Amino acid sequence: NAGVTxxxxxxxxxxxxxxxxxxxxxxxxxxxxxxxQDPGMGLRLIHYSVGAGITDQGEVPNGYNVSRSTxxxxxxRLLSAAPSxxxxxxCASSLTDGNDEQFFGPGTRLTVL
Amino acid sequence: xxxxxxxxxxxxxxxxxISILNCDYTNSMFDYFLWYKxxxxxxxxFLISISSIKDKNEDGRFTVFLNKSAKHxxxxxxPSQPGDSAVYFCAAxxxxxxxxxxxxxxxxxxxxx
Numbered sequence: 001n002a003g004v005t006x007x008x009x010x011x012x013x014x015x016x017x018x019x020x021x022x023x024x025x026x027x028x029x030x031x032x033x034x035x036x037q038d039p040g041m042g043l044r045l046i047h048y049s050v051g052a053g054i055t056d057q058g059e060v061p062n063g064y065n066v067s068r069s070t071x072x073x074x075x076x077r078l079l080s081a082a083p084s085x086x087x088x089x090x091c092a093s094s095l096t097d098g099n100d101e102q103f104f105g106p107g108t109r110l111t112v113l
Numbered sequence: 114x115x116x117x118x119x120x121x122x123x124x125x126x127x128x129x130x131i132s133i134l135n136c137d138y139t140n141s142m143f144d145y146f147l148w149y150k151x152x153x154x155x156x157x158x159f160l161i162s163i164s165s166i167k168d169k170n171e172d173g174r175f176t177v178f179l180n181k182s183a184k185h186x187x188x189x190x191x192p193s194q195p196g197d198s199a200v201y202f203c204a205a206x207x208x209x210x211x212x213x214x215x216x217x218x219x220x221x222x223x224x225x226x
Contacts, residue, residue, distance in 0.1 A: 035216075041218060042216040043216040045214065059215070090157070092157075098213050099147070099212040099214075104158070
C-alpha cells in the first residue's frame with residue numbers, strides 16, 4: 001500500500017493563479033480531509049469528506065474548493081491564489097471519521113508570490 | 114478563539130527521563146482526544162488517543178491522562194529517547210460533528226542524549 005500520496009511536493013504560484021493539489025489513498029478509507037499548517041498556528045481543517053460525493057467545510061474553507069468523485073481521490077483547488085495561502089498542505093484519510101487514526105500524506109509546500 | 118491550547122511551545126529533556134506534554138481545551142463538548150507526532154518534512158502520525166469516559170490510556174512508553182474537570186490532558190513519555198524529538202500536536206473532537214479534529218499549535222520536544 002502506498003498510503004496517502006500528495007502531489008506536487010513543492011509549488012510556487014503567482015497571485016491570482018489557480019491550481020489543484022492532488023491527494024489519493026489506497027486504503028479504502030471513507031473519511032478524507034485537508035489541513036494547512038502555518039508557523040505558530042498548528043493544523044487547521046480546510047475541507048473534509050465522509051464519503052464519495054459528500055464534502056463539507058472545515059475551519060478555514062475560504063478560497064478553496066474540493067470534490068470527492070471517488071473514494072480514492074480528494075483534490076483541493078485554489079481558485080485564485082493569494083499570498084495568505086502560502087502554507088504547507090496536508091491531506092489525511094481515516095476509516096470512518098476524524099476520531100479514527102488519520103493517515104497523513106507527506107505534504108505540499110505552497111508559496112504564493 | 115483557540116479551543117485547544119498547547120501553551121508551552123517547546124520542551125527539552127534528558128534522555129531516559131520523563132517528558133510531560135500538556136494540553137488544555139475550552140470546549141466542553143469535546144469528548145475525544147488524540148496526540149499526533151510530526152517529524153520535519155513529514156506528515157503527522159497518530160500516537161495515542163483517549164475517550165472522555167476514561168482518565169488514562171497507556172501504550173508502551175506513552176500514557177495520556179485526561180482531567181475532565183480541569184479540561185486538561187497530558188502526554189507522558191517514559192523513558193524519553195532521542196528519536197522522540199519531534200513536534201507533538203494535541204487534537205480534540207466532539208461526537209456528532211463528523212468528529213472534525215481541532216488541533217493545538219504543537220509542542221517541540223527535544224530529547225538530549
